[in-house]
Amino acid sequence: xxxxxxxxxxxxxxxxxxxxxxxxxxxxxxxxxxxxxxxxxxxxxxxxxxxxxxxxxxxxxxxxxxxxxxxxxxxxxxxxxxxxxxxxxxxxxxxxxxxxxxxxxxxxxxxxxxxxxxxxxxxxxxxxxxxxxxxxxxxxxxxxxxxxxxxxxxxxxxxxxxxxxxxxxxxxxxxxxxxxxxxx
Amino acid sequence: xxxxxxxxxxxxxxxxxxxxxxxxxxxxxxxxxxxxxxxxxxxxxxxxxxxxxxxxxxxxxxxxxxxxxxxxxxxxxxxxxxxxxxxxxxxxxxxxxxxxxxxxxxxxxxxxxxxxxxxxxxxxxxxxxxxxxxxxxxxxxxxxxxxxxxxxxxxxxxxxxxxxxxxxxxxxxxxxxxxxxxxxxxxxxxxxxxxxxxxxxxxxxxxxxxxxxxxxxxxxxxxxxxxxxxxxxxxxxxxxxxxxxxxxxxxxxxxxxxxxxxxxxxxxxxxxxxxxxxxxxxxxxxxxxxxxxxxxxxxxxxxxxxxxxxxxxxxxxxxxxxxxxxxxxxxxxxxxxxxxxxxxxxxxxxxxxxxxxxxxxxxxxxxxxxxxxxxxxxxxxxxxxxxxxxxxxxxxxxxxxxxxxxxxxxxxxxxxxxxxxxxxxxxxxxxxxxxxxxxxxxxxxxxxxxxxxxxxxxxxxx
Numbered sequence: 001x002x003x004x005x006x007x008x009x010x011x012x013x014x015x016x017x018x019x020x021x022x023x024x025x026x027x028x029x030x031x032x033x034x035x036x037x038x039x040x041x042x043x044x045x046x047x048x049x050x051x052x053x054x055x056x057x058x059x060x061x062x063x064x065x066x067x068x069x070x071x072x073x074x075x076x077x078x079x080x081x082x083x084x085x086x087x088x089x090x091x092x093x094x095x096x097x098x099x100x101x102x103x104x105x106x107x108x109x110x111x112x113x114x115x116x117x118x119x120x121x122x123x124x125x126x127x128x129x130x131x132x133x134x135x136x137x138x139x140x141x142x143x144x145x146x147x148x149x150x151x152x153x154x155x156x157x158x159x160x161x162x163x164x165x166x167x168x169x170x171x172x173x174x175x176x177x178x179x180x181x182x183x184x
Numbered sequence: 185x186x187x188x189x190x191x192x193x194x195x196x197x198x199x200x201x202x203x204x205x206x207x208x209x210x211x212x213x214x215x216x217x218x219x220x221x222x223x224x225x226x227x228x229x230x231x232x233x234x235x236x237x238x239x240x241x242x243x244x245x246x247x248x249x250x251x252x253x254x255x256x257x258x259x260x261x262x263x264x265x266x267x268x269x270x271x272x273x274x275x276x277x278x279x280x281x282x283x284x285x286x287x288x289x290x291x292x293x294x295x296x297x298x299x300x301x302x303x304x305x306x307x308x309x310x311x312x313x314x315x316x317x318x319x320x321x322x323x324x325x326x327x328x329x330x331x332x333x334x335x336x337x338x339x340x341x342x343x344x345x346x347x348x349x350x351x352x353x354x355x356x357x358x359x360x361x362x363x364x365x366x367x368x369x370x371x372x373x374x375x376x377x378x379x380x381x382x383x384x385x386x387x388x389x390x391x392x393x394x395x396x397x398x399x400x401x402x403x404x405x406x407x408x409x410x411x412x413x414x415x416x417x418x419x420x421x422x423x424x425x426x427x428x429x430x431x432x433x434x435x436x437x438x439x440x441x442x443x444x445x446x447x448x449x450x451x452x453x454x455x456x457x458x459x460x461x462x463x464x465x466x467x468x469x470x471x472x473x474x475x476x477x478x479x480x481x482x483x484x485x486x487x488x489x490x491x492x493x494x495x496x497x498x499x500x501x502x503x504x505x506x507x508x509x510x511x512x513x514x515x516x517x518x519x520x521x522x523x524x525x526x527x528x529x530x531x532x533x534x535x536x537x538x539x540x541x542x543x544x545x546x547x548x549x550x551x552x553x554x555x556x557x558x559x560x561x562x563x564x565x566x567x568x569x570x571x572x573x574x575x576x577x578x579x580x581x582x583x584x585x586x587x588x589x590x591x592x593x594x595x596x597x598x599x600x601x602x603x604x605x606x607x608x609x610x611x612x613x614x615x616x617x618x619x620x621x622x623x624x625x626x627x628x629x630x631x632x633x634x635x636x637x638x639x640x641x642x643x644x645x646x
Contacts, residue, residue, distance in 0.1 A: 019219065023212060028204025035205050048207070049214055056219040111192055116199040138193050139200055 004068045011059045019056060026055070029069075030076050032116070036135050037080035039124045051079040077140055081150050084132050110173050122172045130165035137162050232575060235547045239514050242498050246455050454501040460615070462493040462639025464519050468587070469624075469632045476630040477528040479535065490522035490541060491637075499643055501554065509554035511568055519544045519635065523587065527630070542581050544589065548574025550597065563602075564613075570597040572619070581633065588627025593635070595619045603645065615641040 007025075010018035030051055034044040055062075055075050065071040111119065123131055132151070136142040137158070142150070147158040470478050497515025504510050521542045526535040552570030557563075572595045581589035599617035621634040 014220075016216075019216070020212070023215070027207040027211075029202075031205040031207045032200065032203040036200070044205075045208065045211060049211055049218075052211075052215045053218045056215070111195040111199070114199070116203040117205075119196060119199050120203075120205075139197050141197075 004062075008059060008062050008068070011056065012063065023052065026072055027052075030072065032120075033073060033076040034080060035120050036123055036139065037077075037084065037132060039128075039131075043083070047076070047079050047083045050083070051076040054079060073140070077136070081132070081136075084128065085151065088128060110176075114173075114176070118176070122169055122176070125172055126165050126168050130161050130168060133158055133161040134165035134169065232547055232577065235514060235549065235575075239498070239516070239547075242455070242500075242514065246457065246498065249455065452503050454499070456499040456501070456613075457497075457644040458499050458513070458515075458615075458641050459496040460494070460617075460639050460641030462495070462519075462617075462619070462637050463487060464491045464493050464521050464635060464637040466521055466523060467621075467634040467636065468523075468525060469634060471628075471630055471632065478631060479526040488522070489520075491520060493517065493519040493637070493639070495639075495641070504553075507556040509556065509566075511550070511552050511554050511570060513550040513570065513572075515548055515550070515574075517546050517548065517574060519546075521589075521633070521635070523633075527586070538586060540584070540587075542584070542587075542589070543578060544576050544580065545578040546574035546576045546593065548572055548593075552597070554601070566601045568597075568599045568601065568615075570599070571595075572597055584629070586629060587631050587633055588629040589633045589635070590621070590623040590627075592623075594622040595635070596622055599641070601643065611645050613643040613645050615643060617641060 004022070004025075007018055007022050011022055027048075031044065031048050034047040034051065035041075038044040038047060055072060058075075062068055062071060114122075123135065126134060133147055136147050136150070137144070144155045144158040144162070147153075148155040151158070468478055470476060495515050495517040497513055497517075500512040500514075502510040502512075521544075522540075523542065524537075524539045526537055528535055550570040550572040552568055554566050554568040557565040557567060572593075574593050574595070576589075576591045576593065579589055579591055581587055582591075597617055597619045599615045601613050601615040603613050616638070617640075618636070618638040620636045623632075623634065625632070
């Protein structure tokens with residue numbers, strides 16, 4: 001937080017150079033979040049812009065937060081959620097009983113081998129609703145209750161979406177492994 | 185949650201702890217616009233607006249300047265800017281709002297009396313007072329009847345850019361100049377009088393003493409004056425010197441052996457319209473990081489219009505010292521490149537042909553030095569070196585994925601200025617020049633273009 005303190009104060013004072021400096025410091029990580037939540041680069045760019053604008057317009061609040069980076073991540077996640085809610089159609093999720101897939105050790109090892117960019121590519125292949133729930137739950141640490149509140153869905157729906165997301169991720173992971181073995 | 189699940193989630197989460205994705209530079213412009221921050225693009229736009237504004241302002245001022253000079257020239261041609269004391273003739277005051285030289289007349293009936301003049305203008309009065317005091321001196325009394333031909337009293341030039349008001353306010357300076365004036369006296373056996381501090385060419389046939397106040401700074405016609413080789417040489421030996429009144433002043437001091445001095449002070453500032461044509465070429469520099477092989481194409485030297493560029497702008501010259509001048513320039517420049525090359529794309533084994541024509545329109549400015557090689561009337565030559573920056577308003581390379589061309593282009597310019605005619609009223613100076621792009625590492629594409637070329641510039645002389 002200390003590394004940002006002076007910069008934030010200058011940004012609050014309206015210093016353009018400091019705004020650009022802060023932007024440069026945060027842009028990569030912020031875009032990483034936006035890419036995880038979107039399938040297309042253009043959509044990710046829109047969310048990124050929205051998040052940055054929110055960040056600078058509320059920069060005076062940043063002076064009071066204890067963990068600036070977490071605050072920034074939350075802004076980006078909220079922007080992604082809002083964008084998702086705008087574009088989603090009526091969410092129909094079947095709540096039929098499904099076998100809940102479990103990640104195995106081998107799956108964890110397989111994830112270990114992948115680069116972050118490759119995991120993002122897998123995430124982008126999930127359906128929208130699974131992608132956002134998987135992101136929120138698995139990577140950003142939201143609970144099903146929080147996810148349900150943020151997405152205006154039932155907790156059970158969040159669980160189902162996570163289950164399906166995990167299953168699809170495992171399948172995509174296996175497919176990736178097969179491709180790697182086949183193509184070298 | 186099983187431990188395998190925790191491990192898998194932990195693995196995925198850890199991947200994104202420090203994950204950063206590349207960001208398109210253009211996004212900042214939108215964000216900055218929303219939050220009110222200034223951006224490079226905005227700065228560029230602001231700079232361009234200022235450049236445009238400056239260009240218009242300079243064009244307007246120089247237009248006024250040229251028009252003022254034109255009208256003054258017309259006045260000069262019809263009513264010489266001089267105080268004339270003519271026999272039996274009354275002069276009109278110069279009605280140009282500048283040096284208010286009240287015309288003076290001395291009637292023929294008073295010719296035998298000391299020169300009497302009534303003046304209301306300060307410059308005129310100074311001159312007349314001098315003459316009067318000399319003429320009333322019996323020992324130096326000069327009968328008008330004895331005066332034969334006109335005498336020109338040349339004054340040092342006034343500040344070049346002086347406006348009408350400026351000139352009025354610099355009247356005191358003019359007076360000082362007049363005090364220093366020297367008058368040539370040709371060696372005519374009939375010449376009779378030498379006035380103190382000035383020499384008057386005299387003869388018996390006319391009574392015309394002409395004090396001509398001429399400034400090369402705002403007198404547009406060629407300033408010609410009679411210069412004797414020696415103070416007592418006959419008029420036949422008098423040579424005409426066409427001063428560099430609108431070229432690389434300061435012109436030199438001319439000093440005759442007899443102590444006759446014609447002195448013209450240097451202009452401190454000159455403003456000149458210029459336009460030019462140039463041929464554009466390019467050096468293709470492959471980026472070392474890209475594994476792309478380029479081969480020179482068929483783009484040998486060709487002087488076709490496909491490579492033609494044009495520019496228009498204004499020169500501002502400030503005299504520094506001796507032969508050195510500071511040169512500033514603002515301009516708009518259009519460039520056209522015809523590029524042909526072969527290249528092997530990354531991961532391929534075959535050459536591909538590339539051919540394209542690209543246009544670039546830019547505004548810019550230059551700063552540099554002029555060294556005046558000659559400052560006499562025989563040759564007019566000067567060398568200059570300029571550092572130029574121009575910002576592209578139109579850059580067609582922007583959409584190209586192979587080549588990059590700098591939006592902010594720095595160039596080094598070397599030029600040689602000369603006048604094709606040393607006398608008369610030729611309107612333009614000619615400046616052949618060459619330029620070379622200084623930018624390096626300005627793009628992230630497989631190859632960068634360093635432009636170079638040569639051209640011919642025409643600078644308005646008068």
